[in-house]
Amino acid sequence: GNSVTQMEGPVTLSEEAFLTINCTYTATGYPSLFWYVQYPGEGLQLLLKATKADDKGSNKGFEATYRKETTSFHLEKGSVQVSDSAVYFCALGPYGGSQGNLIFGKGTKLSVKP
């Protein structure tokens, strides 16, 4: 069945460091891919998405490219800030971008130190 695997955390970085959080998926057909973020004490919120191969999602300085050949959707940011400290979830959904019944990865906790 469909599944998502993301790198285990926690990840601890200094402010202005480069961030990569790896995410790979297993799916049939042409899924859509998402990154959600959960700040302390809050629910999840959509960070970015890509609905077809080679699409790049971007938001708040974060980027991720849908790579069908490597079944990956790695999250990157060139210069992290303390305010980026949160838990990041990679998620997989059906073709077209519908976000009902997403399959989530286990989450990666990021801590950014000043």
Add this chain to the structure above:
Amino acid sequence: DVKVTQSSRYLVKRTGEKVFLECVQDMDHENMFWYRQDPGLGLRLIYFSYDVKMKEKGDIPEGYSVSREKKERFSLILESASTNQTSMYLCASTGAYNSPLHFGNGTRLTVT
């Protein structure tokens, strides 16, 4: 701005009690979901609903039931709470095709 409100932030219940977790959304969304979040396991779908009085089992429905009598409200019911149901419970909703999931802030339930 879409708001998904979960009635309790923290809840402590005893084993065997019947527990109700309430979720209300204010954007007329058709689709509502209940997840539980556990360290090392991520989010797992318990139940979801695509319409009033309609419900579908998710990946881990055992020990839970749901109720959706009105479009804006989706309740999760633990018929007889057990200690292995101690967890963070997240409600979410989404409307039109291609719109994001909107989550509540969660209810941290402890069963003693």
